[in-house]
Amino acid sequence: MQQIPMPYLLFLGDVMDPLAAKTARGIHVWRPESCVGQIRLATDSVSLGLEELDIATAKARGAKTMVLGTANAGGKLPGHWIDSIKTAIRAGMNVANGLHQGLNDIPELVELAAEHNVQLFDVRHMRPELDVGSGKKRSGKRILTVGTDCSVGKMYTSLALESAMREIGMKADFRATGQTGVLVAGAGIAIDAVIADFISGAVESLSPANDDDHWDIIEGQGSLYHPSFAGVSMGLIHGAQAHLLVMCHELGRKHMRHLPHQFMPTLKQCVDTNLAAASLTNPDVQLAGFSLNTSGVDEAEAKAALAEISREFGVPATDPVRFGISELAQSIKDRGL
Amino acid sequence: MQQIPMPYLLFLGDVMDPLAAKTARGIHVWRPESCVGQIRLATDSVSLGLEELDIATAKARGAKTMVLGTANAGGKLPGHWIDSIKTAIRAGMNVANGLHQGLNDIPELVELAAEHNVQLFDVRHMRPELDVGSGKKRSGKRILTVGTDCSVGKMYTSLALESAMREIGMKADFRATGQTGVLVAGAGIAIDAVIADFISGAVESLSPANDDDHWDIIEGQGSLYHPSFAGVSMGLIHGAQAHLLVMCHELGRKHMRHLPHQFMPTLKQCVDTNLAAASLTNPDVQLAGFSLNTSGVDEAEAKAALAEISREFGVPATDPVRFGISELAQSIKDRGL
Numbered sequence: 001m002q003q004i005p006m007p008y009l010l011f012l013g014d015v016m017d018p019l020a021a022k023t024a025r026g027i028h029v030w031r032p033e034s035c036v037g038q039i040r041l042a043t044d045s046v047s048l049g050l051e052e053l054d055i056a057t058a059k060a061r062g063a064k065t066m067v068l069g070t071a072n073a074g075g076k077l078p079g080h081w082i083d084s085i086k087t088a089i090r091a092g093m094n095v096a097n098g099l100h101q102g103l104n105d106i107p108e109l110v111e112l113a114a115e116h117n118v119q120l121f122d123v124r125h126m127r128p129e130l131d132v133g134s135g136k137k138r139s140g141k142r143i144l145t146v147g148t149d150c151s152v153g154k155m156y157t158s159l160a161l162e163s164a165m166r167e168i169g170m171k172a173d174f175r176a177t178g179q180t181g182v183l184v185a186g187a188g189i190a191i192d193a194v195i196a197d198f199i200s201g202a203v204e205s206l207s208p209a210n211d212d213d214h215w216d217i218i219e220g221q222g223s224l225y226h227p228s229f230a231g232v233s234m235g236l237i238h239g240a241q242a243h244l245l246v247m248c249h250e251l252g253r254k255h256m257r258h259l260p261h262q263f264m265p266t267l268k269q270c271v272d273t274n275l276a277a278a279s280l281t282n283p284d285v286q287l288a289g290f291s292l293n294t295s296g297v298d299e300a301e302a303k304a305a306l307a308e309i310s311r312e313f314g315v316p317a318t319d320p321v322r323f324g325i326s327e328l329a330q331s332i333k334d335r336g337l
Numbered sequence: 338m339q340q341i342p343m344p345y346l347l348f349l350g351d352v353m354d355p356l357a358a359k360t361a362r363g364i365h366v367w368r369p370e371s372c373v374g375q376i377r378l379a380t381d382s383v384s385l386g387l388e389e390l391d392i393a394t395a396k397a398r399g400a401k402t403m404v405l406g407t408a409n410a411g412g413k414l415p416g417h418w419i420d421s422i423k424t425a426i427r428a429g430m431n432v433a434n435g436l437h438q439g440l441n442d443i444p445e446l447v448e449l450a451a452e453h454n455v456q457l458f459d460v461r462h463m464r465p466e467l468d469v470g471s472g473k474k475r476s477g478k479r480i481l482t483v484g485t486d487c488s489v490g491k492m493y494t495s496l497a498l499e500s501a502m503r504e505i506g507m508k509a510d511f512r513a514t515g516q517t518g519v520l521v522a523g524a525g526i527a528i529d530a531v532i533a534d535f536i537s538g539a540v541e542s543l544s545p546a547n548d549d550d551h552w553d554i555i556e557g558q559g560s561l562y563h564p565s566f567a568g569v570s571m572g573l574i575h576g577a578q579a580h581l582l583v584m585c586h587e588l589g590r591k592h593m594r595h596l597p598h599q600f601m602p603t604l605k606q607c608v609d610t611n612l613a614a615a616s617l618t619n620p621d622v623q624l625a626g627f628s629l630n631t632s633g634v635d636e637a638e639a640k641a642a643l644a645e646i647s648r649e650f651g652v653p654a655t656d657p658v659r660f661g662i663s664e665l666a667q668s669i670k671d672r673g674l
Contacts, residue, residue: 135564192534199568227472231536231572
C-alpha cells in the first residue's frame with residue numbers, strides 16, 4: 001500500500017471554522033511526532049498551536065509532505081491555495097489532500113510535481129489495485145470499531161485503542177478507512193469512495209495476513225442501521241474478519257445523523273446485528289466493549305450510564321475522551337486470543 | 338434516467354460459447370418485440386435464431402441501437418469489432434455495450450458518434466448524478482428479489498414476475514440493477530459499479546415515487562451471505578424500501594459461488610436476515626414467496642421440495658422456468674397492499 005511520507009507540514013489555509021480543521025487536528029493529536037509545523041494564509045485562521053513555518057523552513061526541518069488539513073463546503077480546492085501548493089512542490093515536498101477535488105485533476109500541478117519528482121496524494125482517491133473480497137481466513141488478529149450511527153467516535157476509538165494497546169506491550173496497528181484516518185496513518189483506503197463491488201476486498205487488502213500476535217485495529221464507517229451507508233458498513237464488517245468488535249455510540253442521540261425520520265437502534269439490537277454480520281467471515285467474533293461519547297451529560301451521569309451498559313453486556317464500557325480506554329485495552333489482552 | 342432507444346439490433350460478434358451470449362439471449366427472451374434482428378461475424382458463432390440482418394437493413398427496419406450482447410474473458414472489446422461499431426454509427430444507430438471496456442473511452446468512436454449525432458451507452462458506467470440514500474418513505478409499491486447467493490435467478494425471477502403481474506392487470510415495472518437487466522429494460526443502474534457511498538441512493542433514484550397501485554420489481558444482486566458482495570446487497574435492500582421480498586435459491590447448491598470455504602445459509606436464516614435488514618427502511622416488509630432453480634433434480638423431486646418450502650413458510654414457492662410464476666403473482670395481487 002502507498003505510504004504518504006512523514007513528517008508533515010500542516011496547511012490550514014484561511015479557514016476560520018474550527019470544525020473544518022478536524023483533519024489537521026486529528027493528525028496533530030494522534031501523530032504529534034509527525035508534525036513539523038503549521039502554515040496559515042491569514043493571522044485569524046484556525047491554529048493548532050504548532051510553530052508557524054514558511055515552506056522553505058519546514059523543508060529545511062525535514063517536512064516531507066504538506067497536508068491540506070481542512071475541509072470546506074463542497075470539497076473544492078480554493079483557487080488561491082494553488083500558489084502555496086506550487087511553492088511546496090518547487091521546494092521538493094509532496095502534497096497530500098483530503099478534499100473531494102483531486103490535485104491529480106489539475107494538469108499544471110501534475111506537471112510541476114513530475115518535474116520536481118514529488119507525489120500528489122489525493123486520499124479520497126488513493127487505492128491499490130482492488131479485487132473482490134474472498135472471505136478466506138488470514139492470520140493475525142483484528143478489531144473492528146462499529147457504531148450505532150455515523151460520527152460516534154469510531155476513528156477516535158480506534159486510534160486511542162492503538163495507543164493503549166501499544167502501551168501495554170501489544171503489537172497493534174491502526175488501519176484507516178476514512179480520509180482523516182488515512183492522513184493520520186499515512187496509508188489506508190477511503191472505503192466510501194471504492195467501487196461497490198470491491199468494499200470487502202478493499203478491507204482485506206488493507207489488513208493483510210500478519211503475525212499471530214499482531215492486532216489490526218480497523219476503523220469502522222457508518223452503521224448497519226444507517227440507511228444511507230449500511231452497505232459500506234456491511235462490506236467493511238465482512239472484509240475485516242474481526243475477532244473483536246468495539247461498539248461506538250453517542251449517549252442520548254435521538255435519531256440517525258441527518259435523518260430525523262430514522263430511529264436509533266438499541267445497543268442490544270445493534271450489538272446482535274453486528275455480531276451476526278461479522279460471524280459470516282469469523283464465526284468466533286465477540287464483543288470487546290463499548291466506547292461512548294458522553295459529552296451531553298455530566299460526569300456522574302456518564303459514569304452511571306457506562307456502568308449500566310458494562311453490567312448489561314459483561315464487557316468494559318468507557319468514554320475514551322473522558323476516562324481513557326486502558327481498561328478496555330487490558331481486557332483485550334487478558335482474553336489471550 | 339437515461340433510456341437506451343429501442344428496438345435493438347443484437348450484435349453477436351464471433352462468440353462461440355452460448356453462455357457468453359447470455360445478455361443477448363436475455364434481451365431476446367424478455368423483450369422479443371424490441372429485437373429487429375441479429376448480426377454475426379462468423380457463420381458458426383452463437384445464434385439466437387433471429388433474422389440475420391446487415392446494419393443498413395436493420396436501420397431501414399427501424400433499429401435504433403446496436404447492442405453488443407456478448408461477454409468475453411476480461412471484458413475487453415475485440416479490436417476487430419470496431420469496424421462493425423463504426424458502420425452502425427455511420428448508419429445513424431446508437432451503440433450499447435455491456436463490456437467492462439467503455440466505448441466512451443475510445444476517442445475515435447466518441448468523435449464519430451458526435452459527428453453522426455448518436456449515443457454510445459456503456460451500461461456498466463451509466464448512472465445519473467447520484468446522491469446518498471435518505472431512507473425517506475416514498476409512494477408506490479416495491480418488490481425486491483433477494484437470494485441465498487449470486488446467480489440464483491434474481492433477474493429472471495424479476496422479469497418473470499413483471500410479465501405475470503402485468504398479465505393479471507397489475508401495473509408493474511422491472512427495475513434493472515445489473516448490466517444485462519439494464520440492456521433488457523433499456524434503463525437502470527449497474528449497482529455494483531457505483532461508488533460505495535451511493536449504493537442505497539442509486540436504488541432510491543432507480544425506483545422513485547410512483548402511483549399507490551404501481552409496483553416496481555427491483556432486481557436484487559449478490560446475497561447478504563456472500564462475503565464478497567453483501568455490502569452491495571445491503572445497500573440495495575435499504576434503498577429499495579421493499580414491501581415484499583422474493584427469495585431466490587438454487588436447490589442443492591453446496592457453498593457460495595466461487596467460494597468453496599463459504600457455507601450456504603439455510604432458507605430460514607436467509608429469510609430472517611433479509612427481512613430484518615429490509616425492515617430498517619420499511620418496517621412492514623413481508624416475504625412474498627420463493628423462486629428456485631430446481632434444474633439439478635427431476636420434476637417430482639422439484640415439486641416435493643417446493644411444496645415442503647411452501648408449507649414451512651406459508652407462501653408460494655415455484656421454479657419459474659419449470660412451473661411459471663403466475664401463482665406467486667396472483668398471491669401478491671390477493672394481498673391487496
